[in-house]
Amino acid sequence: MKNGFSIVLFNYRGFGRSNGWPTPDSLKQDGEAVIESLRKRHVQNICVHGRSIGGVVACHMAKRHPESINLLVADRTFGSLDSVARLGFGAWACQALGLARLKANAVPDLIDARCTKIVVQDPQDGIIPDLASLKTGVAAQIVSHSD
Numbered sequence: 001m002k003n004g005f006s007i008v009l010f011n012y013r014g015f016g017r018s019n020g021w022p023t024p025d026s027l028k029q030d031g032e033a034v035i036e037s038l039r040k041r042h043v044q045n046i047c048v049h050g051r052s053i054g055g056v057v058a059c060h061m062a063k064r065h066p067e068s069i070n071l072l073v074a075d076r077t078f079g080s081l082d083s084v085a086r087l088g089f090g091a092w093a094c095q096a097l098g099l100a101r102l103k104a105n106a107v108p109d110l111i112d113a114r115c116t117k118i119v120v121q122d123p124q125d126g127i128i129p130d131l132a133s134l135k136t137g138v139a140a141q142i143v144s145h146s147d
Contacts, residue, residue: 006043008034008038010030010034012026012027012030012054012057013026013027013030022053023102024053024056024081024102024103024104027053027054027056027057028056028057028060028061030057031048031057031058031060031061032061032064035061035064035065035068035069038068039068043068044068045068045070046065046068046069046070046071047069047070047071047072047073048061048062048069048071048072048073049073049075050073050074050075050077051075051076051077052075052076052077052078052127052128053077053078053104054075054077055074055075055076055077055078055106055134056077056078056104056105056106056109058072058073058074058077059072059074059077059106059109059110059113059134060106060109062109062110062113062114062115062117063108063109063110063112063113063114066113066114066115069113069115070115070116071115071116071117071118072110072113072115072116072117072118073118073120074106074110074117074118074119074120074134075120076120076121076122076125076127076128076133077106077119077121077128077133077134078104078106078128078132078133078134078137079105079106079107079132079133079134079136079137079138079140080103080104080105080106080107080132080137081097081102081103081104081105082094082097082103082105083131083132083137084128084129084132085097086132087129087131087132088129088132105137106134106137107134107137107138107141108141110134110138111138111141111142119134119135119138121133121134121135
């Protein structure tokens with residue numbers, strides 16, 4: 001705490017040396033557990049940073065905890081898992097995600113979050129196509145509601 005801030009890093013279940021099976025919902029539960037742990041320690045003024053699917057979790061946490069989270073950084077994150085699947089593999093992949101109940105959409109959470117927001121995107125990202133990025137999803141949502 002020498003510089004006036006602390007950093008908490010953790011692995012979601014199923015990543016690194018942690019156990020478990022990662023799904024969008026279980027990763028959000030992991031993020032909630034971190035916020036709860038910080039609250040028990042009376043930590044305030046939280047900045048969350050999430051990369052790729054971690055950005056979905058960070059957007060979720062920022063929306064759910066406006067009293068604690070002051071800054072959200074969504075780094076090379078997709079708008080929705082469906083958009084990544086559709087653009088990368090076709091409509092059948094969206095159907096497969098639906099059957100597996102694997103849904104994730106960061107767009108509404110980012111829009112509804114009350115904190116300062118930074119969205120980082122790489123148009124040359126090899127994993128998340130620019131058309132499936134969070135920035136594109138947010139732009140599409142805003143344009144579709146600007147009538």
